Amino acid sequence: xxxxxxxxxxxxxxxxxxxxxxxxxxxxxxIRTAAVLHDVGKQKIPAEIINKPGKLTKQEFEIIKxxxxxGAEMLKSIQxxxxxxxxxxCLYHHETYSGNGYWGKLADEVPFYVQLVTISDIFAALICxxxxxDAWPSEDALAYIQKKxxxxxxxxxxEIFLPLVREDSRVRDIxxxx
Numbered sequence: 001x002x003x004x005x006x007x008x009x010x011x012x013x014x015x016x017x018x019x020x021x022x023x024x025x026x027x028x029x030x031i032r033t034a035a036v037l038h039d040v041g042k043q044k045i046p047a048e049i050i051n052k053p054g055k056l057t058k059q060e061f062e063i064i065k066x067x068x069x070x071g072a073e074m075l076k077s078i079q080x081x082x083x084x085x086x087x088x089x090c091l092y093h094h095e096t097y098s099g100n101g102y103w104g105k106l107a108d109e110v111p112f113y114v115q116l117v118t119i120s121d122i123f124a125a126l127i128c129x130x131x132x133x134d135a136w137p138s139e140d141a142l143a144y145i146q147k148k149x150x151x152x153x154x155x156x157x158x159e160i161f162l163p164l165v166r167e168d169s170r171v172r173d174i175x176x177x178x
Contacts, residue, residue: 005177006124011035012174013120013165018113020160027113034086035117038093041071053131065102068094089117096152107154119145119153119161127175138175142166 015032019025042050045067049060056064071090078086092110095101095118099109107115126141136144142162149158165171 006128007036007039009124009174010038010117010120013124013171014113014116016164016168016170016174017116017120017157017161020164021112021116021157023113030082030085031113031116034082034089034113035120037071037075037086038089038117038121039067039071040074041067041069041090044070044074051131055132065094068092068102085111085113089114093118093121097154098151100151115154115157119157122152123161123165138165 011032011034014035015028018028018031023031045063049056049063052060068091072087075083075086075090077083088111092101092103092105092114095103095105095107095110095114097107097115099106123141123145126136126144127138129135142165145153145158146162149155153161
C-alpha cells in the first residue's frame with residue numbers, strides 16, 4: 001500500500017458508505033471533504049506520542065484524545081455546512097455506538113455522518129501499518145468490524161459496510177491508492 005493515503009481513503013470510503021445509505025450525492029461529497037480532516041488535530045500532538053511504537057501511558061492517551069478538540073478548534077474558521085460537519089467529525093469520530101468512546105456519547109447523540117467516518121477510519125487504521133502495529137489483512141479488519149457490531153458500530157451500518165468493502169470495485173481502487 002505504498003500509494004495509500006489514509007486520510008484520503010477515509011474520505012472516499014465515507015462518501016461511498018454515505019451513498020450506499022441513501023445520502024444524496026452533494027451531501028456525500030461534503031462528508032468526503034470533511035472526513036479527510038478528521039485527524040487534523042494530531043498535528044498539535046507531540047510526534048514522540050503519535051509515533052510511539054509501544055503502548056501509550058494513561059497520560060499519553062489523554063494527550064492523544066485532545067486531537068479531537070484541537071482539530072475542531074483548528075477548523076473553526078471554516079464556514080457553513082462544511083465547517084459544522086468537519087468540526088463534528090473531528091470532535092466525535094472516536095465515539096461508539098454504545099457510548100464508550102472518548103467523550104461517552106451514544107451513537108444517537110452524534111450526527112449519522114460521523115458514524116460513517118468512524119467505521120471508515122477504523123477500517124483504514126486497521127489495514128495500515130502504524131508504529132505500534134502491523135497492517136491487518138482486509139478480511140481480518142472486516143471480521144473485527146462485524147464482531148464490534150452493536151458496541152462500536154451501528155449494526156445497520158455494519159450490514160451496509162461489509163458487503164460494500166468486499167464487493168465494490170471502487171473500494172478496491174481506494175485501497176490500492178488509485
